[in-house]
Amino acid sequence: MLWYFKALGRRKLIEFIILVIFAAFFMGPLLNLLLLAFTGKWQYPAPLPQAWSLDWWKFVLSNQEVVKSISLSFMIATVVTAFSIVLCIPAAYAFARIRFPLSRIFLFSFLLTHAFPKMGLYVSIAVLFYKLGLMNTFLGVVLIHIVNTLMYMTWIPSAAFRNVHKAQEESARDVGATPLRVFWSITFPMALPGITVASIFTFLSSLDEAQGTYLVGIPDFRTMPVVMYSIISDYPSTAGAVFSIILTLPTIILLIAAQRFVSADVMSSGFQMK
Numbered sequence: 001m002l003w004y005f006k007a008l009g010r011r012k013l014i015e016f017i018i019l020v021i022f023a024a025f026f027m028g029p030l031l032n033l034l035l036l037a038f039t040g041k042w043q044y045p046a047p048l049p050q051a052w053s054l055d056w057w058k059f060v061l062s063n064q065e066v067v068k069s070i071s072l073s074f075m076i077a078t079v080v081t082a083f084s085i086v087l088c089i090p091a092a093y094a095f096a097r098i099r100f101p102l103s104r105i106f107l108f109s110f111l112l113t114h115a116f117p118k119m120g121l122y123v124s125i126a127v128l129f130y131k132l133g134l135m136n137t138f139l140g141v142v143l144i145h146i147v148n149t150l151m152y153m154t155w156i157p158s159a160a161f162r163n164v165h166k167a168q169e170e171s172a173r174d175v176g177a178t179p180l181r182v183f184w185s186i187t188f189p190m191a192l193p194g195i196t197v198a199s200i201f202t203f204l205s206s207l208d209e210a211q212g213t214y215l216v217g218i219p220d221f222r223t224m225p226v227v228m229y230s231i232i233s234d235y236p237s238t239a240g241a242v243f244s245i246i247l248t249l250p251t252i253i254l255l256i257a258a259q260r261f262v263s264a265d266v267m268s269s270g271f272q273m274k
Helices: 002-037 055-062 066-095 103-107 118-132 139-160 165-175 181-209 211-217 224-234 237-257 264-269
Strands: 039-041
Touching: 002 039, 002 237, 039 118, 055 066, 066 139, 066 181, 066 224, 103 139, 118 139, 118 211, 139 181, 139 211, 165 181, 181 237, 211 224, 211 264, 224 237
Parallel strands: none
Antiparallel strands: none
């Protein structure tokens, strides 16, 4: 018995060490970024900044191009999320409820945008957009963002709809509910956690999109990630750290606000192909 408790103690110790290593690996760069954003002077080998300052925060937030890029990024992400919901939720419901020829192949095709290097895909789309007159337009930027978010808004909601038992829908139909009433009162509320997760990832993916925006939207549409590249290359790393925090903060806030929806079960079911 004593041997058992010793072995159990050693295992707990090993698990704790692994957890600490993982936390340091994951949180270390973020902590360094946070310290760098408020640094006035930090020279090697000092473990912490020798002076603190808000000068680069003032510089970044007073830059009109930066302020404009922030508002533009949030506007584009909101429009992309709304359009993706309107376009993809009916498709996700169809994949979950309707069996038609090649349905699995069509569903699998939505993964192709993430299966190859995006730059090659974006260049091909840019050539098409040039012929259609969509280069350097708001619609062109929105469309290329939607191409990048199709996977989230089809796979995860489709799994959420599949997890709604048909018996519940049939019970509502038996008492006289119309198909539309069944959908809004039974199916949609039960699938809402999965749709919420997909919407969050769609919004964050659009907010973080840089390559497609650069190819299609330059020079008039400069979002946060595009402007961040120029700040990192033209200014000290402190300015880049400030802008990185501004870009990362919405992600943290949204994930914290929706943590009850973002669970392992919801995420894993969203990528099961049935």
